Amino acid sequence: MTSTNTETISEKEAGYLETYGWIISQQSGITQFGLNNEELALIIKGIKTGYTGEQAAQDPQLVTQEMQDYLKKRAEENIPPAQKAAMTTGVENAKKNIADGKTFIKNKVSENINVKGTESGLHYEIHTAGSDAKPTATDQVKVHYEGKLIDGSVFDSSIARGEPITFGLNQVIKGWTEGLQLIGEGGKITLYIPSDIAYGNSDQSSIPGGSTLVFEVELITINP
Structure with missing residues (x-):
């Protein structure tokens, strides 16, 4: 559900929200996938869709295993050579x-x-x-x-x-x-x-x- 609050937030409050977004990115594990800007935009789009209560692009219950396999492959491909x-x-x-x-x-x-x-x-x-x-x-x-x-x-x-x-x-x-x-x-x-x-x-x-x-x-x- 979207907020009905139309008040302009302060610079400090904007910093809080941006920092919260940074924390989400670290805790979610998306940094391990080596995403390009287009792929990152798709994830942000999915977050917005979920936040507003709209349907996901695909039924999560039907694609969970395939999605996990895909993300695992992406993570493995992005491991640095030395590691x-x-x-x-x-x-x-x-x-x-x-x-x-x-x-x-x-x-x-x-x-x-x-x-x-x-x-x-x-x-x-x-x-x-x-x-x-x-x-x-x-x-x-x-x-x-x-x-x-x-x-x-x-x-x-x-x-x-x-x-x-x-x-x-x-x-x-x-x-x-x-x-x-x-x-x-x-x-x-x-x-x-x-x-x-x-x-x-x-x-x-x-x-x-x-x-x-x-x-x-x-x-x-x-x-x-």
Whole structure:
């Protein structure tokens, strides 16, 4: 619905509205499409049409998937070459890390009969079972842990910080949620977690994409 307000707005108010338009452009994601002036004018036309309550040029319910595919293609075509090269390198590095992780776990299983696996791909070795009562996926737990890459380098450690951490088991990576339900209070376990139930295939801080992770975990307390 259009406004019936015919008063002239001040220069400051005009600036507010223009800035609001700028914010919309950034939040909407249209900057990723590499639009020319004609294409940008079509989007502005669509905004005006929607604002005045008129019908869209096409039925959104009928063209949503085709439109999304088209916009995805436009966004991919507009990725800068350097960024595209970095993305390709990241994908290749992740593939190598995934393969290395599979070999690492395979070797662990063949070398140590105490290393067991689950359907999810999680592998583990229980050093101390702990109490009979085990946490559920919705419990809060307090733990000490050390996280390592398969080359042995430590990327995180509550032990080094000298302070255990408390969290909900449904608030962490899937490998932790599953693995910590295997021990009770006082239990100690080593978790071998592939990337698909850890941090995925994109770099995360000091964890390269596709990395299989090794966690030494002591479950201190369970808080249902």
